Amino acid sequence: MGITDFFQGSTSVKSFEVSEPLQASLKGFALANPGLTLIEKQDIVLRKTDKSKIALISGGGCGHEPTHAGFVGQGLLSAAVCGEIFASPSTKQILNAIKVLDKNSSGVLLIVKNYTGDVLHFGLAAERARALGIPTRVAVVGDDVAVGREKGGFVGRRALAGTVLVHKITGAFAEQYSEKYGLDGTARVAEIVNENLVTIGSSLDHCKVPGRKFETELNDKKMELGMGIHNEPGVRVLEPVPSVEELLEKDMLPKLLDPNDKDRHFVNFDKDDDVVLLVNNLGGVAPFMLTAIAGKTVEFLDKNYKIKPVQTITGTLMTSFNMDGFSITLLNASKASKKLHEEFSAVKCVRTLLNAPTDAPGWPRISYDKSEAPSIDEKLLQEDVKVKEAGTYDYDHFSKMMKSGADKLIKSEPYITELDSKVGDGDCGYTLVGGAKGITENLEKVDKKYLSQALAQISDIIESSMGGTSGGLYSIMISGLAQGIIQECKEKDTQVTPEILSNAFQHALETLYKYTKARPGSSTVIDALEPFVKEFSSSNDFSKAIEAAEKGAKSTGSIEAKFGRASYVSDSSEIPDPGAIGLVEFLKGVKEGY
Known part of the structure; x- marks a missing residue:
């Protein structure tokens, strides 16, 4: 039986569209679940918590529903x-979510x-929360085996569906035992669960993102193995499309369980081990097809392993x-x-925690009881x-340079977007332009006397207007520059000179390096920065500094990406990094207004 018999196999690229889909979706979700509170404009969904227990916050981009709000x-x-x-x-x-739950x-x-x-x-929010005296820890989840150590060694495994098992088990532990074992103990549980998880996904095609043009290089005879959850390409194209039996037996399960595959063997499974399967x-x-896939998976797990x-x-x-795909965890x-008992x-x-009661609306086994939604102190926001x-x-001079840089970047957006459509998810140009417009549209609001305060405000503007990885990188760097x-300024009213600014840039780079392992040679914006x-x-x-940046950006067209979504593409070495190119274009524009 062919795999298309198990999938819906829809080739339609049409989708329902609504204005402001994220806000509309969250409002609808909150209406359907009155035990939860939605903080509008912050896009935070939360429940009532207990002063004596550890609170768990997760999140990320939308498009993965019921993750994340469905598991509150x-x-x-x-x-x-x-x-x-x-x-x-x-x-x-x-940070606002942390402050409210604290x-x-x-x-x-x-x-x-x-x-x-x-x-x-999330890392920067944790840093800021700890600076405010709020006990905060970060647990990073990565369960994907498709990328492997050779390709993903720098960034580690991507997070896929195994993340929800970390949520559930850690959440039950926090509910039952966090008073005894505290924040460090709760964080350790998440780590232990993650260390024993493996996941791989596959799909017949990419997804249709609301408000964006549907783009795919797959035809009816192709599918992808090792799909991520952000429309990034898989690690391998399968052609022709195999049967579901072939896909499971020859491609997916061996990558989860073959002990001889040193690149992808992350967890040992002995024959007497208790194993939880998530399809x-x-x-x-x-759903009818999904249970059929689950049945075949169980069959091959027993037969071959x-x-x-x-x-x-x-x-x-x-x-x-x-x-149009599925994953196996x-x-x-x-x-x-x-390990937990030790x-x-x-x-x-661990299964006692996995099956502990929860009223989270997105969890497949839930218990219902009436709970009161929490109220919010708006001042905390x-x-x-x-x-x-x-x-x-x-x-005035600074404003002119920023506007000139933004204009140059906006003109370069089509080229940057074209590059990112080949090595990422096609949004790098739009993201950078969003940041540039955010700066120029808010320049009148920034401090006009002290550069430290102006840069701190611009850092906040960029983070709000760009979002994503680029927003985080630039926000942290500019915060470090402030x-x-x-x-560098020993006196409050010291005039900023090129020497002071250049030394401040060194501090900014050092600050950025605290939060990313990317370095020159990784084929990222760092190669230009x-x-x-x-x-x-x-x-x-x-x-001369711009010339050095441009040389570094061009070099990314001859090296393999080690970070970001380009690192998951089978070969990104012939395409320059879009983020690096975008930075250079902005700097060239700044020079024109210098």
Whole structure:
């Protein structure tokens, strides 16, 4: 039987469209679940929490429903912070969620999917929360085996459907045991579960994202193995499309379980281990077909690996809109239980936590009871960006340079978008333009006397207007630049000179390097940024610094990407990094207005 007999196999690229789909979706979700509260404009969904217990926050871009908001409930998540389609929420959104939950919890654990934008924004929010005295930890989830160590060694495994098992087990632990084991113990549970998870996905085609043109290179005779959840390409195209039996037996299960595949073997499964199987619908597979796929999966696990799952979960838990595909997750419950009991004697079995009651509306096994939605102190959501005032500057000149840089970048958007459509999800140009317009449209609002305060405000503007990985990177860097100005200006009214600015840029780069492992040679924006900073710091010559940045950006067209979504493409070495090209175009525009 062909795999298209198991899938819906729809070739339609039409989809229902509504204005402001994220806000409309969250409002509808809140209306359907009166035990939850939606903080509008912040896109935060939360429930009532207990002052004596650890609160769990997760989140990320929308498009994966019921993840994340659907798993907010007692015994699971305390709140979900929702970003735009396939884009991380901002640091401000996440920090606001932390501040709200801190009033009714004993600490906050952020469970983050291992994607660069999510890690940056949630990490920065955790840093800021700790600076406010709020006990906060971050647990990063990555369960994908498709990429492998050789390709994904720098960034680690992507997060796929196994993330929801981390949510559920950690949420039940927090509900039952966090008073005894605290924030560190709760974070450790998430780590232990993640260490015993493996997932792989496959799909007949990419998904249709609302408001965007449907783009695919797959025809009726092709499908992709190792699909991510953000429309990024799989690691391998299968042609012709195999039967579902061939797909499972020859392509998917061996990548989860073959001990000889050193590149992808992350978890050992012995014949006597208790194993939990999750067969997850990526969005476009009919439930009837999904259970058929689950049945075949169980059959081949027993036949080829002597594994008989002690529990099988099927359903729509982690989607990619209407993607016509599915993923398989295996959790080694025996090894996870043993480790949990060694470190937390009160915990006997991980499956007890997995099957503990929850009223989260998106979980497939839930218990219903009436719960009161929490009220919100609106004052907690106000966050005016304030830093130490330092470094006087020529605002008019600065404004002219920013507008010139933005104009140059906007003109380059079609080329940047074309590059990103080949190595990413096609939104890099739009994202950069969003940041540029955010700056120019708000220039009149920034501090006109002190550069440190102006840069801090621009950092906040960029984060709000760009979103995603780029927004996080630039926001952190410019925040570091503001701190560098403060350090370099010994007196409040010191005039900013090229020397002061170049030293501040060095501080900005060092700050950025705290939150990303990308370095020159990784085929990212860093390949342009670091040469610019080093040359400007050395010579104080803006033109030479741009030349160095452009040389670095061009070099990304001859090296394999090690970070970002381009790192998951089978060959990205012939295409220059869109983010690096975008930075250079902006700098060229700044020079024209210099």
